[in-house]
Amino acid sequence: MSAVDTIPTALTTPRHRGHAGAAAIALLHIVSRDLLVTRREIVTFLLQTLVQPLFLLFVFGKVLTSIGTATAGFSVVLLPGVVAFTVFLTPLQAVTIDLGRDLAFTREIDDRLLAPVPHALVALEKVVLAALRGLVGAACVFPIAYVVLGSGYHVRSDLVGVLIGLMALTALLGASIGLVLGTVLPITKMQLLFSLLIMPLMFTGATYYPWSSLGGLRWFQVVTLFNPLTYAAEGLRHAMVPAVGGHALETLQMGWVLLVLCACLAGFLGAGLELFRRRVVT
Amino acid sequence: MTAPHAIEVEHLVKRYARAPRNAVDEVSFTVERGETFGLLGPNGAGKTTVINVLTTRATPSAGRAVVAGVDVAADPMGARQRIGVVPQSPNLDRSLRVAEILTYHAAYHGVPRRERNERARLLLDELGLASRAKDRLDWFSGGLQQRVMLGRALMHEPDVLFLDEPTNNLDPQSRLFLWERIRGLRERGVTVVLTTHDMEEADRLCDRIAIMDHGRVLALDTPEGLKRLIPGGTMLEMRVRGADDAERRDLVRSALQRLPGVQQVERPAAQPAPDGEPPVAVYRLYAGDDVGTLLASATRAVIAERAELVDLRLARPSLEDVFIHLTGSNLRS
Numbered sequence: 001m002s003a004v005d006t007i008p009t010a011l012t013t014p015r016h017r018g019h020a021g022a023a024a025i026a027l028l029h030i031v032s033r034d035l036l037v038t039r040r041e042i043v044t045f046l047l048q049t050l051v052q053p054l055f056l057l058f059v060f061g062k063v064l065t066s067i068g069t070a071t072a073g074f075s076v077v078l079l080p081g082v083v084a085f086t087v088f089l090t091p092l093q094a095v096t097i098d099l100g101r102d103l104a105f106t107r108e109i110d111d112r113l114l115a116p117v118p119h120a121l122v123a124l125e126k127v128v129l130a131a132l133r134g135l136v137g138a139a140c141v142f143p144i145a146y147v148v149l150g151s152g153y154h155v156r157s158d159l160v161g162v163l164i165g166l167m168a169l170t171a172l173l174g175a176s177i178g179l180v181l182g183t184v185l186p187i188t189k190m191q192l193l194f195s196l197l198i199m200p201l202m203f204t205g206a207t208y209y210p211w212s213s214l215g216g217l218r219w220f221q222v223v224t225l226f227n228p229l230t231y232a233a234e235g236l237r238h239a240m241v242p243a244v245g246g247h248a249l250e251t252l253q254m255g256w257v258l259l260v261l262c263a264c265l266a267g268f269l270g271a272g273l274e275l276f277r278r279r280v281v282t
Numbered sequence: 283m284t285a286p287h288a289i290e291v292e293h294l295v296k297r298y299a300r301a302p303r304n305a306v307d308e309v310s311f312t313v314e315r316g317e318t319f320g321l322l323g324p325n326g327a328g329k330t331t332v333i334n335v336l337t338t339r340a341t342p343s344a345g346r347a348v349v350a351g352v353d354v355a356a357d358p359m360g361a362r363q364r365i366g367v368v369p370q371s372p373n374l375d376r377s378l379r380v381a382e383i384l385t386y387h388a389a390y391h392g393v394p395r396r397e398r399n400e401r402a403r404l405l406l407d408e409l410g411l412a413s414r415a416k417d418r419l420d421w422f423s424g425g426l427q428q429r430v431m432l433g434r435a436l437m438h439e440p441d442v443l444f445l446d447e448p449t450n451n452l453d454p455q456s457r458l459f460l461w462e463r464i465r466g467l468r469e470r471g472v473t474v475v476l477t478t479h480d481m482e483e484a485d486r487l488c489d490r491i492a493i494m495d496h497g498r499v500l501a502l503d504t505p506e507g508l509k510r511l512i513p514g515g516t517m518l519e520m521r522v523r524g525a526d527d528a529e530r531r532d533l534v535r536s537a538l539q540r541l542p543g544v545q546q547v548e549r550p551a552a553q554p555a556p557d558g559e560p561p562v563a564v565y566r567l568y569a570g571d572d573v574g575t576l577l578a579s580a581t582r583a584v585i586a587e588r589a590e591l592v593d594l595r596l597a598r599p600s601l602e603d604v605f606i607h608l609t610g611s612n613l614r615s
Contacts, residue, residue: 023359025389025390026390029390030390032389033378033386036382040377106373106376107369107371108374110373111373111374111383111390113339114337114338116391116392118359281338281340282298
């Protein structure tokens with residue numbers, strides 16, 4: 001083939017940069033690849049992420065309060081819970097399934113692992129990008145709630161900074177747990193993830209009820225403390241539920257919320273990075 | 283590249299946790315720049331593990347591996363800048379289009395935009411994929427995916443290209459196409475390391491071959507050099523008419539046996555001749571390298587016994603024979 005002769009045999013640019021420079025360039029383009037793929041899948045992604053919160057808000061926040069099964073104030077404490085699990089579970093599932101599939105059979109991640117960039121950064125990039133997608137998804141819950149709940153929509157606006165910070169922390173935590181699960185769970189056990197992990201997490205995470213209201217069910221109140229989602233939901237309740245008659249809603253103390261969320265993030269991210277390293281380099 | 287060799291492997295050992303024995307056991311070899319080097323052996327011989335160490339996907343348990351002057355264990359990132367890898371099974375980024383797979387790969391390796399777009403165009407053209415640049419991979423056959431992976435591995439102009447079982451499970455046409463491309467790389471001066479359990483592939487493509495089994499290198503030489511490991515080195519099959527009874531056949535046989543250089547004569551059972559045709563006797567001579575003399579003297583010996591030579595077939599030992607000779611077992615068993 002004549003084309004053989006026309007392939008330049010050497011690149012015109014210097015090839016071997018210093019490691020930091022090469023890694024920065026590689027990382028930049030890995031991010032750019034993820035953004036391109038996200039943009040192409042944006043409709044699928046939003047449908048996947050938002051159908052569940054839409055129905056939860058409609059049935060629990062609108063229908064149950066309208067027919068009198070739940071009190072009118074229920075939708076106000078429900079919304080932070082729905083935001084919390086959306087921002088927590090979206091990146092968790094995304095990283096788990098993505099990584100499980102990648103490491104088991106598609107090996108799509110190989111090309112990035114063979115790029116001149118430390119493997120830990122490849123994993124970290126996956127976590128951060130998944131967290132960002134989770135944040136976008138969770139942000140979309142607010143306009144949906146505004147429309148679905150109508151007059152039942154009440155969110156305090158004076159703690160927006162705390163709200164965004166907590167959401168980011170929760171998204172990163174979800175993605176880090178996903179990193180751990182994606183590297184240890186065999187792909188054949190992924191179905192079990194949903195029945196054995198996601199469902200219990202959702203229902204013991206103080207998403208549908210404020211933690212303080214469990215006082216009469218003490219043992220369950222203690223159980224929920226072992227679920228990081230409880231702290232995210234309670235933190236978001238603190239940042240979102242407006243005070244009624246000068247009384248703020250009673251939630252878990254913000255100090256505990258931040259401490260537990262940060263400790264969990266450090267633990268799961270550290271473990272996830274180490275497990276990832278062991279999976280990709282034998 | 284300033285390193286004297288493209289690859290230097292010294293006493294490389296790889297033992298996986300909880301494995302009963304070393305996957306790679308004291309392997310040493312060097313690959314020269316521009317050489318096409320083959321690792322030949324059955325599945326489980328340790329070929330892929332050697333490749334994994336050289337491509338930074340596995341860490342050596344002991345020994346040293348240097349690629350393009352970079353110690354892969356001490357500086358994996360530096361090594362990754364200098365190598366291209368085509369793995370055993372497809373690992374293409376299925377979220378991207380064909381051309382994007384190539385350009386993103388080059389981008390990860392710091393090739394500037396204009397240059398990577400141009401190279402992707404040229405490589406896709408060369409690999410017969412120009413019309414599929416914007417396609418998704420969904421329905422690509424194994425052969426097409428293999429071509430995309432080869433193009434991708436060449437995008438950043440690696441010093442050393444690793445091909446792990448490049449034509450495994452491909453149809454004959456795709457196989458020939460890839461062989462042609464791999465030979466083209468050699469002409470362009472690209473150093474290629476490939477693994478295979480296909481004798482013909484190793485024989486056709488490689489300048490030198492290391493035969494591996496149970497994690498060790500059993501022999502390392504050019505294909506011709508390896509074949510010389512077989513005693514004798516030449517097999518001559520003769521079909522002879524006119525040696526009708528057992529006595530005549532034994533006379534021909536002993537005449538052939540007496541020829542200089544002949545080490546052994548076998549008489550495999552001949553196929554029954556078709557109706558009306560005179561029967562044919564078959565003789566197999568195992569002899570040394572002097573093919574010209576052997577042909578002439580064997581023909582003379584048959585004629586001298588007043589028999590008629592109807593067919594002659596000269597066979598050189600294959601790498602398969604070499605492998606059997608070295609290990610006592612068939613490559614695929």
